[in-house]
Amino acid sequence: MLSVPASLSAFESLALQSIIAVSFALTGLSVLMAVFIVIKRAWRQRQAGRREKRRREITSFLHHLLSAEDIPFAGGEMPFEKKDMPLVFDAALSVIRGIKGSDAVRVVSRLNGWGMEAYAHGILSAPSRAEKIRALAYLSRCSDEKSIEDILAASASDDRYVQLAALRALAERQAVEHLGLMLSRMEAGRQRNTLILTEVLTRFGEGAVPDLLHQAQFGSVLEMRIAAINALGAIGSPDAVDTLIALAGALETHAEITAKSLQALSRLGDRRAEGVIIRNLSSTEKGIRVQAARAAGALALSEALPQLAALLEDDDWWVRFRAGEALARLGRPGQAVLEARSRDRPQKDEAPIARLVLKEKGL
Amino acid sequence: MPEFLADTVWFREFMTEYAGIAVMVSWGILAIGAMQVTVYLIQLPAAWLELRKYAQTGDTESEWQLLISDAVLPITLILPAYNEEAVIVESVRSMLGLEYPQFEIIAVNDGSKDRTLELLIEAFDLTPVERAHDLSVPHAPVRQIYASEFYPNLVVIDKENGKGKADAMNAGIDYGRYPLFCVVDADSLLESGALLRGVRPFMDEPQEMAAVGGTIRIANGCEVTGGRVTRVALPDTFLPLVQTLEYIRAFLVARLALSRWGVLTIVSGAFGIFRRDIATEVGGFSRDTVGEDFDLIMKIHRHMRQAKRPYQVRYVPEPVCWTEAPDTRKSLRGQRKRWQRGALEVLTKNGDMLFNPRYGRIGMLGMPYSFITDFVGPLVQVLGYILIPLFFLLGAINWMFLAAYTALVILCGIFVSLVSLAIDEVELRRAEDTKALLRLIAVAVTENLGYRQLNNFWRIAGWWEFARKRQDWGEMTRTGFKSAADKQSGS
Numbered sequence: 001m002l003s004v005p006a007s008l009s010a011f012e013s014l015a016l017q018s019i020i021a022v023s024f025a026l027t028g029l030s031v032l033m034a035v036f037i038v039i040k041r042a043w044r045q046r047q048a049g050r051r052e053k054r055r056r057e058i059t060s061f062l063h064h065l066l067s068a069e070d071i072p073f074a075g076g077e078m079p080f081e082k083k084d085m086p087l088v089f090d091a092a093l094s095v096i097r098g099i100k101g102s103d104a105v106r107v108v109s110r111l112n113g114w115g116m117e118a119y120a121h122g123i124l125s126a127p128s129r130a131e132k133i134r135a136l137a138y139l140s141r142c143s144d145e146k147s148i149e150d151i152l153a154a155s156a157s158d159d160r161y162v163q164l165a166a167l168r169a170l171a172e173r174q175a176v177e178h179l180g181l182m183l184s185r186m187e188a189g190r191q192r193n194t195l196i197l198t199e200v201l202t203r204f205g206e207g208a209v210p211d212l213l214h215q216a217q218f219g220s221v222l223e224m225r226i227a228a229i230n231a232l233g234a235i236g237s238p239d240a241v242d243t244l245i246a247l248a249g250a251l252e253t254h255a256e257i258t259a260k261s262l263q264a265l266s267r268l269g270d271r272r273a274e275g276v277i278i279r280n281l282s283s284t285e286k287g288i289r290v291q292a293a294r295a296a297g298a299l300a301l302s303e304a305l306p307q308l309a310a311l312l313e314d315d316d317w318w319v320r321f322r323a324g325e326a327l328a329r330l331g332r333p334g335q336a337v338l339e340a341r342s343r344d345r346p347q348k349d350e351a352p353i354a355r356l357v358l359k360e361k362g363l
Numbered sequence: 364m365p366e367f368l369a370d371t372v373w374f375r376e377f378m379t380e381y382a383g384i385a386v387m388v389s390w391g392i393l394a395i396g397a398m399q400v401t402v403y404l405i406q407l408p409a410a411w412l413e414l415r416k417y418a419q420t421g422d423t424e425s426e427w428q429l430l431i432s433d434a435v436l437p438i439t440l441i442l443p444a445y446n447e448e449a450v451i452v453e454s455v456r457s458m459l460g461l462e463y464p465q466f467e468i469i470a471v472n473d474g475s476k477d478r479t480l481e482l483l484i485e486a487f488d489l490t491p492v493e494r495a496h497d498l499s500v501p502h503a504p505v506r507q508i509y510a511s512e513f514y515p516n517l518v519v520i521d522k523e524n525g526k527g528k529a530d531a532m533n534a535g536i537d538y539g540r541y542p543l544f545c546v547v548d549a550d551s552l553l554e555s556g557a558l559l560r561g562v563r564p565f566m567d568e569p570q571e572m573a574a575v576g577g578t579i580r581i582a583n584g585c586e587v588t589g590g591r592v593t594r595v596a597l598p599d600t601f602l603p604l605v606q607t608l609e610y611i612r613a614f615l616v617a618r619l620a621l622s623r624w625g626v627l628t629i630v631s632g633a634f635g636i637f638r639r640d641i642a643t644e645v646g647g648f649s650r651d652t653v654g655e656d657f658d659l660i661m662k663i664h665r666h667m668r669q670a671k672r673p674y675q676v677r678y679v680p681e682p683v684c685w686t687e688a689p690d691t692r693k694s695l696r697g698q699r700k701r702w703q704r705g706a707l708e709v710l711t712k713n714g715d716m717l718f719n720p721r722y723g724r725i726g727m728l729g730m731p732y733s734f735i736t737d738f739v740g741p742l743v744q745v746l747g748y749i750l751i752p753l754f755f756l757l758g759a760i761n762w763m764f765l766a767a768y769t770a771l772v773i774l775c776g777i778f779v780s781l782v783s784l785a786i787d788e789v790e791l792r793r794a795e796d797t798k799a800l801l802r803l804i805a806v807a808v809t810e811n812l813g814y815r816q817l818n819n820f821w822r823i824a825g826w827w828e829f830a831r832k833r834q835d836w837g838e839m840t841r842t843g844f845k846s847a848a849d850k851q852s853g854s
Contacts, residue, residue: 008761008763013763016393016763016764016766016767017763019393019397019767019770019771020763020766020767020770023767023770023771023774023775023778024770024774026774026775026778027774027775027777027778029778030777030778030781030782030785031781033781033782033785034781034784034785034804034807036785037784037785037788037789037800038797038800038801038804041788041792041794041796041797041800042797045796045797160567192567192568192569192570193566193567193569194566194569195435195436195566195569196566223569223570317497317498317499318497321495321497324495353495356493356494356495356496357495359493359495360492360493360494360495
């Protein structure tokens with residue numbers, strides 16, 4: 001106990017002593033933590049060399065397996081020790097990522113013979129999200145029903161990332177018959193990552209179009225509807241055109257749905273969309289006008305020339321710019337409009353967009 | 364108490380009159396010091412929990428898949444450069460090699476007086492071009508735009524000097540074509556996957572995410588080849604070494620905790636990703652402050668809160684940007700003074716948000732935090748360094764005050780640094796080996812015995828500059844990154 005000077009009240013001296021004692025205690029604790037992390041690091045460093053050597057051996061073995069005519073160790077005996085399984089799993093994942101077709105079937109079948117699928121099933125129930133995602137990535141390359149069941153079970157997870165990994169695994173398996181169920185589960189999970197969803201949904205290909213059309217029209221989560229529309233555009237099925245036209249033309253639709261439908265239609269390049277694109281050039285939403293102008297340019301809709309010319313005076317710079325770009329894509333008539341407008345007097349301190357577009361495009 | 368003073372009448376009278384005030388001042392200093400330590404004690408576990416959540420949720424599969432797809436948000440990388448001839452080419456090369464499906468680089472030569480522009484033109488075979496652009500945010504006039512046939516995603520803007528980084532960044536925003544933009548200092552190198560990781564929060568929360576900050580780490584001592592950090596190593600000299608630890612403390616603990624609580628008030632101008640539409644709505648970077656990064660985030664908070672729009676500003680620990688830290692006392696002092704001045708400019712500009720419930724947790728938590736750490740903190744600490752020993756020498760306070768204050772300043776400082784380091788080690792293991800870890804531990808102790816105090820004196824100098832309304836950025840000399848060959852030759 002520290003001696004307390006008489007000039008301090010008991011409370012004051014207690015407060016000061018507490019500050020000193022707590023400071024010493026915290027410092028002591030942090031020194032212990034420092035000692036612990038140093039010992040742990042030193043131990044890990046010792047292990048790391050061995051682990052790295054073993055990792056290299058395993059990866060090299062798997063690559064050999066990939067290139068071998070006949071399968072080594074065909075008897076099924078596992079050429080690894082059980083403690084190597086995490087390393088083998090890591091290496092297996094990186095190897096199978098880069099292969100497809102019969103090579104993939106051959107390698108995965110051999111790996112499964114050594115218990116890799118069972119290992120993946122095991123880590124799927126691990127609490128770590130990253131482990132679950134890795135397990136799903138592996139199971140996506142298997143071909144049995146049990147792994148499909150596990151993937152579907154994972155899709156019921158309340159974790160958005162695990163759900164996405166499950167969807168990706170299904171896409172890899174081309175198990176399109178389960179897509180409707182997956183989408184309804186993902187709606188419940190409030191999936192919002194439109195771009196990743198789009199990327200994964202696109203992988204299902206043409207077979208997914210009916211489910212995607214349903215999702216685009218009747219989905220309850222805006223972001224998922226957008227992803228479905230984007231995927232329809234990317235898949236490029238003509239079956240999607242009528243629905244996309246209806247979505248782009250519906251007055252009560254959310255502005256983003258209209259804009260994305262126009263974007264998808266421009267990717268599909270179907271002239272049936274001409275009317276809805278031209279109508280949307282005069283939308284009150286700038287995001288819709290931008291997409292309509294891009295679509296008019298992509299489809300080279302010469303019928304849209306008057307509306308595009310009018311958009312060169314739009315309040316929004318992006319609308320003016322996209323309209324200018326679209327006119328540049330309409331060939332000589334569009335360029336003539338741009339040339340005429342490029343002689344306009346600048347608004348405020350800006351050069352006319354027509355002049356800028358002509359210069360940028362080198363016209 | 365010195366005996367020659369104790370015997371004098373005037374001194375006895377003085378002490379009778381003012382000793383009480385000295386004790387009160389000492390308690391005030393101790394109370395604010397204890398408050399700062401308490402804030403750290405709350406922040407440390409919050410930062411650890413946040414980092415743990417992040418480390419356990421690594422979605423490497425998605426990252427890999429995104430890389431080979433086009434399902435990412437396209438992004439404009441803005442590289443403001445003023446007299447950066449030592450690093451600019453390597454920096455642009457590094458950006459060109461980033462792993463990201465769709466991005467453009469806009470390097471802005473802000474009226475450099477050296478060969479920054481010439482070196483860019485030579486290295487990337489640039490030719491003059493025209494580029495349509497918006498005038499959504501203000502900046503000094505552009506002299507010429509350059510592009511390269513060989514690097515279609517590289518644009519170089521040559522503009523008149525705008526008296527600050529904000530002006531150059533605004534030009535980059537105007538000429539950018541993508542929905543996101545990322546600001547990177549010309550003396551910085553991004554890790555190859557940094558953009559994929561940094562953009563992910565925008566993809567996860569497409570409607571709400573307004574800005575994301577990543578981690579800045581010190582590149583002094585690392586080997587750089589082809590614009591990439593190829594071997595991580597600690598700096599050889601004390602000043603960059605101590606900054607390595609400071610950055611761990613500032614980014615890993617403070618920003619991670621603030622991000623967890625939704626009260627992050629700064630995204631570093633050295634590496635931050637922003638939504639272009641929101642940044643232009645608030646007028647881009649302010650040109651009247653040297654704390655333009657802090658200011659932009661405050662403007663976003665103000666704008667979104669006033670408009671009652673849902674939004675988020677987040678810090679993610681692992682898109683990493685490597686930067687060259689000042690390695691001389693003069694340049695470090697200049698940097699710290701500028702940071703302090705910038706913080707004060709932004710805090711006074713946004714003073715109405717302090718404890719203002721209209722701004723939600725930003726007004727009630729974020730602003731008070733910045734006020735304590737950036738406004739009051741350095742003043743009180745420097746006052747403490749001077750007054751507590753002085754009061755003790757004069758006999759106005761007894762030795763326990765001095766001991767308590769020393770314990771708060773030094774022991775608690777060591778505690779905060781060591782625990783920050785432990786969190787970094789447990790979750791990210793960024794120190795390259797045991798020896799490096801031991802060096803950082805040694806620095807965690809020694810930095811509290813002089814460096815931190817010196818830093819606070821520099822911050823007071825920043826206060827002085829702020830009071831005198833100094834506006835310029837000051838000079839910063841670049842030495843360039845070291846390649847393996849440079850390191851071997853010891854140059």
